[in-house]
Amino acid sequence: MAVTEVREEAMAPSPRGGRILEWLTTTDHKKIGIMYLVNSFIFFAVGGILALLMRTQLAQPDNTFLSAHAYNEVFTIHGTIMIFLVIFPFLAGFGNYIVPLQIGALDMAFPRVNALSFWLLPVGGLTILSGFFVPGGAAAAGWTAYVPLSTQGGTGQDLWILGLMVVGTASILGAINFIVTILRMRAPGLTMMRLPAFTWATLSTSLLVVLATPVVTAALVMLLSDRRFGTTFFDPAHGGSVGYYLNTFWFFGHPEVYMLILGAWGIVSEIIPVFAGKPLYGYKGLVLAFLLVTALSFTVWAHHMFTTGLITNLSFFSATTEMISVPTGVLFFVWLGTLWKGKIRFEVPMLFALGFIAMFLIGGIDGVWMASPAMDYAIHDTFWVVAHIHYVLFGGTIFGVFAGIYFWFPKMSGIYLGDRLGKWHFWLMLIGFNLTFFPMHILGIRGMPRRIALYGPTRGWTFLNQLSTLGSYLIAISIIVFLVNLFLSVRKRRRAGDDPWQANTLEWATTSPPPAYNFDRLPPVRSNRPVYDARMKATAAADGATGGGS
């Protein structure tokens, strides 16, 4: 096994301008992956600040902190940014960095296309954000941009449409790249049924992107054309229908939700076995669950439209929606089965992964109410939905993303992120998160609609909203703790070895950080845990002497 020393040639003193240019023009999947993560984090900060503005506005009934128009812009851009420029690119960033390493490849199949997919993201994101600086302001029709509302509005809405088209195209190119990379560039011996869970998750996500994202691009083309070229796709007065937009949007929109969570399932499924000291319990079940979710996610879209009266076969979509919880439930069994009789180490990545399990469990279960149409009639378009989506995408994916950051940071940099502040970060975020979003369930069943800038003092919603606002500030503090931790860790430089966590998959078989060409030498792959196999072999051979990195 190679022994880690921080690679000096990677940090060789070169003129500063040269270093920056190197990053700007790189086609190295690792650098691109890091740029994805940094870019996502910047947008995460922007989206987070927008969220704090919203929570501040809702802290008091009839508050005047934001105007109604500003509030509408803020929640629209918050949703758009978080979904399209934070959560998905976070996962794509890990995919970029980790997947080629996990499959023992030199790079992605198309490195230049990879760079293009990345650079289109900030372009699209800034296009959307630039709406704040045009007359009439940014898009203010919600991230779902329902017609006919989205056919109103000014230039901001057009910029929103164009920005999303760019981001969508970027993700399609990226997804094609992932699929080809995973199918064609695996190391010898790495059969499909030996692929690491995260790679399977990235493959499933990419299939969804390739097949679902073009559908929303079509919806956006039609929307833009209705707005600017005089077509009437969504105008019922001229033969069109609002339903055409809703069906097209949600045909993409629901697979989209799984694009946003599958990657986090993958991350957690990497971390749990490592810190339980066991292989995944039911790896094949996990893979089957990923694939079933991928397939079923194309059959559930109309559950977003139960209250529209446009759907005639509610029972079918209710049934498919409840069906998709079966493979999702299997994941919990796999994770709990992996913990069972393990020897669990509570390192920071593991804490986030466990937090993920608990929070995603709530997010999964509160979705069961909405899957039943009659019940959905009572809570659809209320804060219940806001609670649900955040338990899935924040309690789920964002916890998974931070698990991934703490887990793979030593691989990307060669140094550990601090333990103590990491734990502070975790507990603050967990408490802040629940304080923010749990009360929203109750607000929902007490009838508070989502997306309202103002509410009256007599509705009984004030206290729960204040709890929620308090929680959101706690989340913000936890993110500051994370940044401080990052800063201090980089200064302290506590060196991590090749394999600091005693992990299983091929990214841990190379140095930390890996060289430009990824691997000096690959261990033989004869199971889905090649690094574990190599470690066992080395332990047996050296009889007590441990391998590199500890």
Add this chain to the structure above:
Amino acid sequence: MRGLRGGPSSPRRVAVIAAALLVPLALAPGCAYQGIAPTSQKVHDLYVTIFVLAGAVFTGVILWLLFSLVAFRRRKGDEGQPPQREGRAPIVVGFFLIGLAIVSLLFPFGERVLASVDAVNPNPQVNIRMEGFQWEWTAYYQGEGLVVTGKTLKQPLVFDVPVDEPIKMTLVSRDVMHEFFVPALLFMRNAIPGHPNVFTFTPTQLGTFPGQCAQFCGLWHSRMSFVMRVVSPIDYQAWVKAEKEAVLKVTCPAHPGNVTITAKNISWNTNCLSIVAGQPTTITVVNDDAGINHNFAIFDSPDRHQKFFQTGQFAGVASHTDQLPTLPPGHYYFQCQVHGPAMSGVFIVNPA
């Protein structure tokens, strides 16, 4: 303090976490409205049923998780390997079957309630065409010849329905998507342009119930609220009569030569215009709503069988002046054709 510093696996901390997770669980079932109609009560019961099932699953998984974290934590100095079990096929298949069983148990409950909530009563006693627009509601009581409306940003729509009578509601929209939502009814349904939605319900509980638009519909979405009052049939009849008569009581002084009316925040500044018959009179329509279209039209009545006059639609901020036609003395009805009765009033032509 020691308990919170004893590592995530210390029993005290686990107990705290378990309690923190289970307390909201115990509180939550009481949160849902009981429902003011038999169908709503079924939805409430469905809420509780799902709660029992989902709560059991949640509690089971969380306790399993917490137990594992305590029981299988790595002890200090224990460097050995746990048994490397990869999961046998029958058990993994079992994972799928357990989920399938829970879902199949749950599904029929929802279906039964759905059938009853979606059932349309064939003999409604009150027939309301509820019209949403940016950003107000107007209720047309069909068969009663009554129109009640809110005034945008000024006063919400207040409408009465009789208790214990089936009500039919037809939801339509003049512009974008809206959503009729009464939390106490545990029900919402979209008002969609080009797609009227019909539902029936029978309120069985007297009271005043707030509702509002639940589908985001633009700038003043949050102010698009209304109040539904469930009253006795006698009070309902009295209310209908009073609302109809209220129109006749509206008066205002006549302005010979020119009348001016101003639209601001989707409301007229007055609900009454008065002119003198036989005198040539102009009308100045001022539109103070930036970017929003209005116009001014005169009809025989709110039912609009006959139209006597209309101006073109124009967006604010702007004003237009037009010559009014000669009309015989009497009471007429005017409205903005973009926004309907919410922007309407009485047009009085006084004898010369």
Add this chain to the structure above:
Amino acid sequence: MSARAVDRAEFDARAVRGTSSSVMAMVLFVASETMFFIAFFGIYAAVYSQQPAWPPLKIPLPDMGLPTAGVIVMAVSVIPMALVVRSVRTRGGAGVTKWLVATLVLGVAFCVLQIAGYSSLGFGINDGIYASLFYLMNGLGLAHVIGGVVFLVMVSQQAAAGELALRRDPAEALAVYWLFVVALTIALYVAFFAAVS
């Protein structure tokens, strides 16, 4: 570990390396494009099923001549494209330039016929839902054919430089895309010209 495991691993590796990356990527890209157009065809189907006549009564009947000629030209272009693939697969690229240019000529001819046909439609883009579908779907279809023509020019340049003698994947990827474009053209023809009632 066991001999069986090794065999499986190698078998898998060989199976995977049968297709080139660029062809696989192009297949995925075409799958994505297909979904893009399925969204339009889905709305087309919904609109079609609600109209008593097609095109709707206010819209003049389309002139069939040029579009029919165009779709025939596109269908015929499959033949030289097939010969391009055969050439790179079995003959080391011999004669490939000739067939590429033949396809190119047919592709350009289609574009010319299409544009000529659209210059006298008798209705504008804002004449209702049929016009919306007609202009956007055919416009996007034409844009994809033009994209295919550009792709053809690029591959022809590679052929002229002798590169196709060394690697066949540019021509194969092109063929995958061209096949998609031809299928799309035919589908659009059926939707807007053959389905006239």
